Amino acid sequence: MLIGDLLEGTVRDHPDRIGVDFLGRTWTWAQIGEYVARAARGLQDLGLRKGDRLALCLPNTPYYIALYYAAARIGVVIVNLNPLYTERELTHLLTDSGACAIAVPDVAEIHGKVLEIAGKTALRHILVCPMAGILPWLKGLGWRFLKRRDHARIPARETGGVRHVRFDDLIANRAAPDPVAVAPHDLAVLQYTGGTTGIPKGAMLTHRNLTANALQQQRHIGVDLPPPQRTLAVLPFFHVFALTAVLDFSVLIGSELVLLPRFEMKAMLATIRRKPPTMFFGVPTLFIAINALPDKDIPDLSTVIASISGGAPLPHDVRHTFEARTGARICEGYGLTEASPVIACNPVFGEARDDSCGVAFPGTILEIRDPDHPERILGVGERGEVCARGPQVMAGYWKRPDETAATFIDGALRTGDVGYFDADGYLYLVDRIKDVILCGGYNVYPRLIEEAAYEHPAIEEAIAIGIPDPYRGQSPKLFIKLHDGTSLAPEDLRAFLSERLSKIELPKAIEIRDRLPRTMIGKLSKKELVEEERARAAQ
Structure with a gap:
């Protein structure tokens, strides 16, 4: 299938159904389909052709949806960029990808x-997407007049070889886009x-990678979901988990997308x-944040049919607390960027096992290989590197043939994660190979330390890492953040952990912090x- 096929089927079958809600303003699927067709025509009028790269530096908005599916329709390649990236990060990614156009909101920052x-990149066009143009009338008025200092100043003329194009001008031509031969392997x-x-x-x-993963998710859920469904889209589309599991999957089944820009x-x-919502997708830090709310603020999520956690391991006490307080069931999944991203997930309607990321996604073959001798496949219960095969596995790394070759073994994608299977085929991740702490010849897995820490009721977040040790080479150190209104002495936590961890796994140092570092998507x-x-060790 092609990415455009997902939208085309829903527009054809449910034209009058609400497809997108953005802060209270709505669009039907027919209206979304029209935006996509006109945006595709506009991109062609700018000179973008099959294989050209279009960068999307946008929050979750109707603009993202329109441009993503428009680009897919005419064979233009999307480059996803986090709007919070620094100038240095943006420069590298735009230069590496060779993007000739970029879409941004009319936000000055x-x-x-x-x-x-x-001017340091190959950019020729900056597509400006005005926030007031997609907000409900009153909110749009507030943006225009009360948020003026946040508005971008758009040059009237071409600047440094770069031309600004407003979205309304991009979609002004109502002619159909020129047909482009796009194939699933493109x-x-x-x-x-x-x-x-x-x-x-x-x-x-590729188109095949992304559509396959959406179809795999549909098959994994395993039942026909009664229409209409509604997806809360709070995870950013520029992240691959949300791109496939939230956006493409929701379009595939015609679920209304309720967008939050952040x-x-x-x-x-x-x-x-x-x-x-009936569909609720999140990362563990989102569920942790909800768990930390007072009782009066806990949302009623009893309408949720499918809730999947991805992006990072989900501590079992976080899952159980969330389920008990909200009425929604979470299924932990597992994936990586190179696999579009999902390769395993707990059953939505079957048994979800504590600390497991579930069974292989439909059409996916998972293997556990010996990290030191990757040609050898290990058996049930043996720990090794998780490797994956399936239609969702990437074509390779852009302009990096050597690194592409190094990340495959006998045609299987090497994930860099250590895991094992139980007798029923449930996958358990132990840790990242690069994060394993080498203590005097023993492998210590930070995730096991973190899981033990999460069992303490005072701990909200935990990170374990290896620190230099003159005797063992490395020793574990644990960083924690406590729930508001609680206290915990490091020595008391160490006593608590000593009943759950071996002596070699017990943290040599424990540090309590007001906050722990996160990535730009909240992990x-x-x-x-x-x-x-x-x-500190170098001082």
């Missing part, structure tokens, strides 16, 4: 960064890896009350803590 670096998205270590690499995701708890709770991040400890 975002537009200003792009304009500053545009490149659709350059999805850059997080870059927590090294330089971010562009995973080449995660803000008060706004999210108000949106849930206004439009109770807890080890990178900053590792760098801090490395600098």
Whole structure:
């Protein structure tokens, strides 16, 4: 299938059904289909052709949906960019991808960064997407007159070889786009890896990769979901989990997309009350944040049919607390950018096992291979590197043939994660290979330490890393954030952990912090803590 087929089928079958809700303003699927066709025509009028790269530096808005499906229709490749990226990060990704056009909201902070670096890249066009144009009337009026200092200043003329084009002008031509021969194996998205270590690499995701993963999710759920469904889209589409599991999947089944441009708890709770979702996708930090709410603010999510957690391991106490307080069941899944991204998930209507990320997605083959001898496949219960095969696995890394070759073994994608299967085929992740702590010849897995820490009722968040140890080489150190209004002494926590961990796993040091570092999409991040400890050891 092609990405455009997902939308085309829903527009054909449900033209009058509400497809998108953005802060209270709605569009039917027929209207979304028209926006997509006119945006595709507009991109062609700008000179974009099959294989050209269009960067989307947008929050979750109707603009993102229109441009994503428009680009897919005419064979233009999407490059996803986080609007919070720094100028240095944007420069690298735009240069590496060779994007010739970029879409940004008319927000000064975002537009200003792009304009500053545009001349250092191959950009020829900046597509300006005005926020007032998609807001309900009263909110749009407020944006126009009360938020003037946040408005981007758009040059009237071409600047530094870069031309600004407003979205309304882009879609002004009502003629149909020229037909383009697009095939399932054609490149659709350059999805850059997080870059927590090294330089971010562009995973080449094809139309087949992305549509397959949406279809796999439909098959994994395993039942025909009664219409109409409603998806709360709070995870950002520029992240591959939301791109496939939220956007493409919702379009495939015709589920109304209730968009939030960013995660803000008060706004999210108000949106849930206004439009109770039946589909709710999140990362563990989102569920942790909801669990931390007082009883009066806990949302009623009893309408939710499917709720999937991804992006990071989900501690079992977080899952159980969320389910008990909200009435919604969470299924933990597992994936990676290079696999579009989902390769395993707990059953939505079957048994979800604690600390497991579930069974292989339909059409996916998972293997556990010996990290030291990857040609050897291990058996049930043996720990090794998780490897995956399936229609969702990427074509390779953009312009990096050597790194592409290194990330495959016998045609299987090497995930870099250590895991094992139980007798029923449930996958359990132990940790990232690169995060394993080497203590005097023993492998210590940070995730096991974190899971033990989460069992303490005072702990809200936990990160374990390895620190230099003159005797063992490395020792574990645990960083924690406590729930508001609680207290916990490190020695008391160490006593608590000693009943759950071996002596070699017990943290040598415990540090309590007011906050723990996160990535730009809200996942807890080890990178900053590792760098801090490395600098401290070098002093």
